[in-house]
Amino acid sequence: MKIAVIGSTHAGTAAVTNMANLYPEADITVYERNDNVSFLSCGLALYVGGVVNDAEGLFYSSPEQLQKLGVTMKVQHDVKKIDPVRKTIAAINLITGEQIYDHYDKLVITTGSWPVTPPIEGIDLENILLAKNYHQANTIIERSQHAQKVTVVGAGYIGVELxxxxxxxxxxxxxxxxxxxxxxKYLDEEFTNIVEEELKTRNITLCMNETVKCFEGSEGHVNKVITNEGAYETDLVIMCVGFRPNTDLLRGKIDMLENGAIKVDEYMQTSDPSIYAAGDCCAVKYNPTGGHAYIPLATNAVRMGTLVARNLMEPTMKHVGTQGTSGLHIYDLNMASTGLTETSVKLTGMHVKSITIEDTHRPAFMPTSENVKLKVAIDPQTRCILGAQVISKADVTQSINTMSVCIQSGMTIDELAYTDFFFQPHFNQPWNFLNKAGLEAQSNEPVPVPQPLG
Incomplete structure (x- = not known):
């Protein structure tokens, strides 16, 4: 059995590691255009900010480690063509320029995603950088040492962390x-207002509802960002406007969403039985809606990569779907979300009902306690939980992992009201705030009147 893998960040590394252990007789070859594997880009801002001093800690594997498992590693090789009919691959060695031709019995696509680069005038000026991989992180660190005014375009997770x-x-x-x-994309307005106020107190200039029209510069270096509302002087620009699936190699050859995300079934198999896919290049089942969604998260990627390995020879273990669960720490604020928000539900055509509670995470008799804001979205007909968000200066973000399980298992808000959670004054209250959300939902509903028997 000859297995070819294209790409080796999270999904690819997970797939290769597991395949090497499960199928020791297989001939596994990995094509990776970078000189490294498994870079944790979610730690990029920590590295740029100096919280993580040694970038080696952001790698959990290496080409050498995979080679020790018997895998053939072709790093700094860029795949240029895939022929699914002949089951062949054409690649180029980026160091020597040599053309490489290979074939496969099974192909695993884990090509990930790439930052969106809008066709903005002046975007090719020096010091306009992307934030995705290890080498880009090092470039950001190097250039920022000589920059006083920094502009970040894109207010998603990576942008805000930077x-x-x-x-x-x-x-x-x-x-x-x-x-x-x-x-x-992650939190409703009452939550983002809190984070925005925190940023403003740090004298960070927020330019919302503004679109970049062009970049201006002198001697090839950017010095000004022009938007539809104004002009901002800058020494450095970081583009964080989102990611797109890196799937051009297979466009028109297998089924994809409109944005290019590869559709896979519950066993990670594409519309071509010989091709499997995992990670940021894929769409995956999104449990709150039941449809496919593009949710590029490292957690999704490692799960999908592991499942590819287990299902490569025969369908063995189904993907249970995702809720798009994620968390963020900004200054003193801890926040997390899972499933649908009131904002995201508008794109689905669904209708949800929301319950919001504000509480303290510990009893009043404790020396200190922090405010907690929790919002839960439910289906008003079935009363099943479809989403949740939390924010607090206390780290209560693990509650959103609990809510993720609730969504995945189809739990109702009424069942949540009486779910068994422990109480200990150092950590929480006799009624956990998740219970209280369920109780609040019930308080707005009429209590059914028992009917007499007979």
Whole structure:
């Protein structure tokens, strides 16, 4: 059995490691255009901000480690063509320029995603950088040492994390986004308002509802960002406007969503029985809606990569789907979300009902306690939980992992009201705030009147 793998970050590394253990007789070859594997880009802002001093800690594997498992590693090789009919691959050695031709019995696509680069005038100026891989992180660190004014375009997770890192490094920071608020894909307005206020107290300039029209510069270096609302002087620009699936190699050859995300079944198999896919290049079953969704998260990637390995020879273990669960720490604020928000549900055509509670995470008799804001979205007909968000200065984010399980298992808000959670004054209250969300939902519903028998 000859297995070819294209790409080796999270999904690819998980797939290769497991395949090498499960199928020791297989001939496994990995094609990776970078000189490294398994870079944790979610730690990029921590590395840029100096919280993580040794970038080696952001790698959990290496080409050498995979080679020790008997895998043939072709790093710094860029695959140029895939022929699914002949089951062949054409690649180029990026060091020597040599053309490589190979064939496969099974092909695993784990090509990940790539930052969106809008066709903006001046985007090719020096010091306009992307934030995705290890080498880009090193370039950001190097260039930021000589920059005082830094502009981040894109107010998603990576953008906001970089804003915090640059502000802590003493930079004058501007954050620009075309949406009306930050983190709008993950949290509703009452949550993002709290984070925005925290950023403003740090003198970070927020430019929401603004679209970048062009970049201006002198001697080839950027020095100004022009939006539909104004002009902002800058020494450095980081583009964080989102990611797109890196799937051009297979466009028109297997089934994809409109954005290019590869559709896979519950066993990670594509519409071509010989091709499997996993990670940020894929769409995956999204449990709150039941349809396919593009949710590029490292957690999804490692699960999918592991499942590819287990299902490669025969369908063995189904993917249970995802809720898109994620968390973020910004300054003193801890926040997390799972499933649908009121903002994201507008794109689905569904209808949800929301319950919001505010509480303290510990009893009043404790010396200290922090406010907690929790919001839960439910289906008003079935009363099944479809989403949840939390924010607090206390780290209560693990509650969202609990809510993720609730969504996946189809739990109702009424069942949540009486779910067994422990009580210990150091950690929580006699009624856990998750219970209280369920009780609050019930308080707005009429209590059924028992009917007499007979």
């Amino acid at each position: 804003v915090e890192a640059f502000e802590k490094a003493g930079k004058e920071v501007t954050l620009i986004d075309g949406a009306d608020r930050i983190l709008n």
